[in-house]
Amino acid sequence: MWGIIATWRMAHDGVLAAKEMLAADAFAGDAMETAIKMVEDYPYYKSVGYGGLPNETGILEMDAAYMDGTTFAIGAVAGITDVPNPIAVARQLSHEKFNSFRVGAGATQYAMLAGFPRKNMLTERARRIWEKRCEEIAKTNLSPYDGHDTVGMVCLDQNQRMTVGTSSSGLFMKKAGRVGDSPLSGSGFYVDAEIGGAAATGLGEDLMKGCLSYEIVQLMASGLTPQAACDKAVYGFTEKLTQRYGKAGAFSLVAMNNQGQWGVATNVEFTFSVAVKDGVCGIFMAKPGGNQTTVIEPITQEWLDAYEKRIKAPV
Template sequence: MAWGAIATWRMAHDGVIEALRLLEKQQSAGDAVETLIKTVEDYPYYKSVGFGGLPNAEGILEMDAAFMHGDTFEIGAVAGITDVKNPISVARKLSKDKFNSFRVGEGATKYSMLEGFERKSMLTERAHKIWEKRLKEIHENNLNPYDGHDTVGAITLDQTGTMTAGTSSSGLFMKKPGRVGDSPLSGSGFYVDSEIGGATATGLGEDLMKGCLSYEIVRLMGEGFTPQAACDKAVYEFHDKLTDRYGKAGAFSLIAMNTQGEWGVATNVEFTFSVGNNQAEAQIFIANMGANHTTEIQPITQEWLAAYEKRIKAPIE
């Protein structure tokens, strides 16, 4: 039986490795995707997810997360949750509730407390320094405040054929309090059907939610498209349509995996991702928009990886 995991961005690679280890040992897709995303949420140098994530315009770290089970279509989600160590775990727990399975703001935070989830101050000193620096730059140079919106999105397939999807994000840096992007929204940030496959998104949520691209990719796979063909068709046709009708298209990238562990990716920016399955170990790739609605995908180089590690850990001056 095929099994595998795919996730957005280089930051997910260690989580993908751990997810594949669980899947190889016949653990569930749900456990694998939660473990994968928790690995990203717990790492302080990833400034767009969980601990160390960047705060909103008022200096408060609001987080969004979602979980979906491909067998039952159960969905749980949180938006604007604060001071909770692992929002993905709260979202997964909520997926078991028939009612009230999507909680926001104070309601989401209160639910996590009542259910005994670990509380933690998620705003690190490093993230606060980045926020302060950005405030100064905005004031002195009249800059656009919005910079950074990388969601960790993941899809897992276990040896029983079950598939799950999950997302987690601290959202758009310097966002207005209460702003919610695509990450916790079914069909936009994620979608999975264990009889077909799954997809998740990362990028500018305000534009991603205009297209419901995660659902569209799964729908196309259900019509017989390969994951790569489905990603190319959904992403680039919508990129062109949005550019034509709206005047521009923000950054967005999507990943997909089907029931055979085959995968696909499409993006309108430079985009990294990690993927592995029962036939290949986890590997990090870099993708770019190619010609004629295609995607160019290459393995990352050691030079790229070294530069990345140096960049994310550089001192904040």
Template sequence: MKWTMIATWRMAIEGITEASKDLEKGCFSGNAIEKAIKMVEDFPYYKSVGYGGLPNEKCQVELDAAYMDGDTLSIGAIGGITDFKNPISIAKKLSEERFNCFLVGLGANEYAQKEGFERVNMLTDRAKRHYQKRIRETIDKGLSPYAGHDTVGMIAIDKNGKMAAGTSTSGLFMKKKGRVGDSPVSGSGFYVDSEIGGASATGLGEDLMKGCISYEIVRLMKEGLHPQQAADKAVLELNEKLIKRRGKSGDISIVALNNKGEWGVATNIEGFTFSVVSEDEHPTVYLCNKINNGQTTYDVATKEWLEAYEKRIKSPITFD
């Protein structure tokens, strides 16, 4: 069986690169998912996930995460957890529970403390400056306070054909306290079945949940569609439905992987990036073009783009 990992966004590339070494040795896909997402969570410059994640309207960092085992269909999920490191590990631990596998807020915090997970203040000085700048932009320029919602989502298949999926996010920037989006919701932010494949979503959770889009992609793959066909079809149909019913559609981006190691992506925005590594492909970042004529196209990120990205995410936060 050919092992493969695919993930949303450029921010996943370091994590899947490290995790790919384990997959090459024959390790379990679920452990690879956890390792890769933890690296994203721990890097303070990735401002939509984990440590340094963007805060809610009260300037508190509330984190959501989920994990799913494609063999057993076991799911663990947390929503609105605060001051605990590596929410993906907490979600993965929860997937071992027969009951109470989705915990939120205080209940999630109490579970994490009981299980001995590390407490850390996840709000960094840099994230505070992002918050202060957005407050000023909202008042002075009329910009939306809700810009910024990049979930890291991954699906992997190992040499034994076992599949797993995981997500982690700080959610919508300046969201209402207690708001939970699609990321930890099974079928919306993620879904995986080792007999078929898996998918993970990023974008505006309130709209992604309206289409249960990750499950829909897996359902289409079960009918025989290639992951690329399934992703394009699901994104296009949900985007059109939202525009028809509600007048507009939020950001919708998807990565998908089947149990053959074949992958696909789809997006209704410009600027979506994703990361892939497999037995046949070195760790690679791709830039997507908005879906057009029913199909999403993409290109390998250039060295210049990657260098500009690195500079941009680490640049000082200034106030006009």
């Protein structure tokens, strides 16, 4: 058995590439890194890698993490700049016994000294979007924040090795140095190859209040299916956070166990991509259902056409 599940429609091309690799007996880490790099490299995705939207000062700061479910090795970066593929830097850091989570200038310096290429990751399109937002804020005094779509993936290979990875440019117009849940173990991601893994996307400030990725893995360990584990963790915490904190931001999680079964839960409308051996392969829409359940439906061609038109619309 093999499989891969990822947050958002933007991950689908990478998932298809990973699918071919996994079918050819590739290591889960290689397949997942390839898939996430494809998202990082695509200039029209505004929340990950090249073309991602910058912080309030116009600087593109990126976060990423990689975890091996067999060894529990974790590597992560936060606030890294001018590096084409933060996921690759995070993966290399996972081999370090010490100093495996680097932030800011230290993360960028590590990447440069380790031989990773340097690149200006702020596209002209992203810069124009940032300038327009600055103008809107000055005119209307509205909240500047918009968009926090992390690509997160859980991957299982034919040898039951599992990995999880995340990559994000974070909250658009965030304060310099702000870090969300994406590089934080237990919140943005977690995997145990003897059980399964989970990855998150959404408002990091709220996701990190619940450590939902770790909780989903532990719920799967207790015997719940990935879908039941996602439902219990996401809807239970949404309710608790609303009661205790007064509100709950948008968040969604995907999960897969070491048998290739998968699950998704969300407190908003959310797309994801999944591919498993001899099973489903495609893009789906998830949304909250009744009684703390999730409604999952295939994406329509009409939706896909509208999506492509929207992300490439002139700025």
